[in-house]
Amino acid sequence: MKQWRPKEFANLVQVSVRTLHHYDKIGLLKPSLRQSNNYRLYSEKDLLKLQQIIALKFLGFELTQIQELLTRNDNAPDHLAMQSRCLREKAASLMEASAILDRISQDCSNNKPIPWKKVIELIEVYKMAQQLENAWVKEIFTPNELKDYAKFETELRTNSTPEQKETFEKNWFHLVEEFKNSLCDDPNSETGIRLGKKLMDWVNNLYGKKYAHLRTKKFEKGFAEGKGLDEHGLTPEIVCWMDKAMNAYLKQRAYAILNNVGKISSSELLQSWNQLMDEICGVQGDKKSAITVIALQDEKISQEAKEWLKSVYKL
Template sequence: MTQWFVKDLSKLTGVSVQTLHHYDRIGLLTPSLRRANGYRVYSEKDLLKLQQIIALKFFGFELSQIKTLLKEESNALKHFNSQVQVLEQKAAFLLEGARTLRSIVDSVDANQSIPWETIIQLIEVYKMTEHMEHNWVKEIFTPDELKQYAEFEKELKANTTLEQKEAFENSWHLLVEAVKNNLEQDPGSALGIELGKKIMDWVNGVYGTKYAHLRTKKFEKGFGEGKGLDEVGLTPEIVSWMDKAMDAYWRDRIYGILGQVGKKPSSTISALWHEMLIDMYGEDTSRKNAIYEIALNDDKVSSQAKAWLKNMLDI
């Protein structure tokens, strides 16, 4: 059976020695044999795995995603479908830039001056998105959403002091650590609901209602698909637990509000309901409307509460 030292494998595949060392450190590609002197020895099986990694990187998958894919090949098609959407969105973003530039070219005659003000505005938008803190969001947001996200980051930096930023980051790391220490617990338990509330309070404190739709998509299409996890101390297991805990928190809050129908004034319940919807999805009307449908089809919601919900929809 053929074997290779790290330098030989590097020459064979075109992957640098430093990259192979990095793959080993993060557990993505561990050599089958490590000699007493520390030399890495790669087998034919390792070579095949490296070729798979190279192929997945070609299609834009991040290392954390590739690691998950190679462990769970049964779910590969699902990840491939998601990546197709990512690549299509990238293509759409590039096409929008090409169309915009084409419209400028077509609107200017040879004897006219170039509309530099318009071009400068386009460049500013590009620069705003180019230097985003989490660069991978370009893969999940539409061009319009990218502009909004760039505005969000700009506002956040302008309105947040260094001390506040450090406090936000510290509180986030404490939340992540709390989840990590309770992964064996049921996310639907009282503890899970409590942590779910703390996570949502933290996230809403950062994004507010104006950018809640970006917050939701970033979690679902970003962290939920394995993107940018290392940057914020997450793992697929932590994300999954958080998702279930937040869902349990929202369900508990929904049941708590609807359980008061017939016991408290409708105006009081209505205020609580609208406050909850804003906390959940901000100004995203379509997602808020979907909550009505979910509640109306939930067997745990009483017929009296469902009648109240239908009345709210008619208002």
């Protein structure tokens, strides 16, 4: 059986003697042989164990994790699977950082100064995206939507003072309280339509056309399915009533616009209709088409208005 003194062993596997002493001190790898003069030697068994340690370190494991893996094999598959996920996330982070550097380098071409404001903005968006990796919104958004949501949250945070944020939150919870106090009313009533308008005005002011698609998905795939309710002071009952009230308000607006077909110019009509669609759908063209299909089946809409919609969307 081969055996090595610490310095020889360190040279063999290309680690420092100091590293071996540290592994010995923490109990990760102790020399298994001892000479009569009390001098300790490493064996072939120690070599195999050190190679395992080096391999696990390469895979990103911490020394405490390595120690557990080498002493307990029963949960090794779980550790390996978890580390695999961790490495994928790190790889994605590095790719994102690389993309940020590419964008910065393009802006710095032709001897232009580094655009530090943009650099900081990109980094803030990146950091926000990292935070959202552990948030419930990750469950409902696609990777690209999550990036957009990170931009939205970053812009919101950057453009708001602490006082504005406090006022914003107070206004939101006051609005939620209004809905809560109206649960016994019909969401299609005047009260429902009034609150539906108030909510739509509030969220449109917050998200704008640029992020309207995120607002819609956050409500439909998040709140409506019970996600993120507590932090927003919501309950399933309030969300359901909100949805019906908003629909009642939007239907009322749609009917009012389409009732003007033949009464006002087509350009005025189109401007009002497009504004409504932008508020509902943002940049989602497919959703606008879906709403049009539903409108064509609505018995409350005149045939003249339906023909106008067909001409607008070339159906």
